[in-house]
Amino acid sequence: MICLERIEELKGVEDRGEEIFIGPCTTFTRLLESPVIMNHFPILMEALKVLGSPPIRNMGTIGGNIVTASPAGDTLPPLYLLRAEIELRIKESSRRMSIMDFIKGPGETLLAPGEVLTAIFIRKSPRFNFHHYEKVGARKALAIAIVSFGALLKTSDDGVVEEARLAWGSVAPTVVASPEIEAMLKGCRLSNQVLEKAGQIARAVVKPIDDIRASADYRREVAGNLLLRLALKNGKPS
Numbered sequence: 630m631i632c633l634e635r636i637e638e639l640k641g642v643e644d645r646g647e648e649i650f651i652g653p654c655t656t657f658t659r660l661l662e663s664p665v666i667m668n669h670f671p672i673l674m675e676a677l678k679v680l681g682s683p684p685i686r687n688m689g690t691i692g693g694n695i696v697t698a699s700p701a702g703d704t705l706p707p708l709y710l711l712r713a714e715i716e717l718r719i720k721e722s723s724r725r726m727s728i729m730d731f732i733k734g735p736g737e738t739l740l741a742p743g744e745v746l747t748a749i750f751i752r753k754s755p756r757f758n759f760h761h762y763e764k765v766g767a768r769k770a771l772a773i774a775i776v777s778f779g780a781l782l783k784t785s786d787d788g789v790v791e792e793a794r795l796a797w798g799s800v801a802p803t804v805v806a807s808p809e810i811e812a813m814l815k816g817c818r819l820s821n822q823v824l825e826k827a828g829q830i831a832r833a834v835v836k837p838i839d840d841i842r843a844s845a846d847y848r849r850e851v852a853g854n855l856l857l858r859l860a861l862k863n864g865k866p867s
């Protein structure tokens with residue numbers, strides 16, 4: 630039996646040039662305190678700020694959040710959008726894969742028996758000037774996401790979208806992306822009209838369930854509505 634939280638190599642954040650290493654046993658609080666995360670991945674910062682509560686952020690780790698593979702996991706939409714890769718190790722061998730390939734469904738991953746998640750790697754993406762993460766829950770704090778939504782955008786000085794990455798959490802077994810909406814937004818300004826059209830597509834793409842926290846219909850509606858937030862932030866890099 631090995632207590633992972635005492636292995637120093639599995640903790641911390643390091644700038645390794647083109648990519649950033651995040652130790653899976655790094656707590657959310659430590660990530661929130663990291664200038665490297667703040668500088669390079671503000672979207673992850675936004676998600677960490679609304680994850681659980683201070684005691685949960687002091688104890689919980691990003692690796693635990695990934696391996697838990699909850700559709701409501703707050704770090705997952707940002708990690709998908711940032712195209713994070715993870716490293717898995719067992720004895721002498723290791724393998725690296727994208728987080729999208731690793732997570733198969735609620736609580737289901739490709740982690741083999743005895744394997745340990747030993748690293749998270751995220752390439753720097755300086756081209757995105759617009760970072761957004763929002764979660765809708767029953768309360769503002771200590772509430773699991775009913776729907777979450779993240780966006781990374783590259784916009785021109787006059788607010789035209791040059792590249793868009795969008796992801797929804799808690800509305801399907803895993804994080805949902807929509808290449809169709811991403812392509813549609815390219816070349817557009819983020820007007821309410823454009824985003825309402827995108828919202829209709831989003832409502833068709835998500836596959837939510839009814840559960841104790843919300844109905845599938847509510848989740849579908851909110852998943853589309855959350856796109857309208859992008860209009861509010863249009864042209865204002867965050």
Ligand SMILES: Cc1cc2nc3c(=O)[nH]c(=O)nc-3n(C[C@H](O)[C@H](O)[C@H](O)COP(=O)(O)OP(=O)(O)OC[C@H]3O[C@@H](n4cnc5c(N)ncnc54)[C@H](O)[C@@H]3O)c2cc1C
Nearest residue numbers: 653680681689690692693694696697702703745746772773
């Ligand atoms: C009251 C409460 C509120 C919460 N609120 C939120 C919330 O708002 N948003 C949210 O996203 N989550 C929330 N959570 C869930 C929880 O905080 C996260 O899933 C957390 O990231 C778990 O981290 P941990 O280090 O405690 O993992 P653990 O619980 O220790 O581990 C989770 C699983 O991952 C495995 N594991 C962990 N690390 C590794 C590794 N390095 N390699 C291989 N396997 C590993 C463990 O064996 C276990 O199966 C909440 C939990 C509680 C109790």
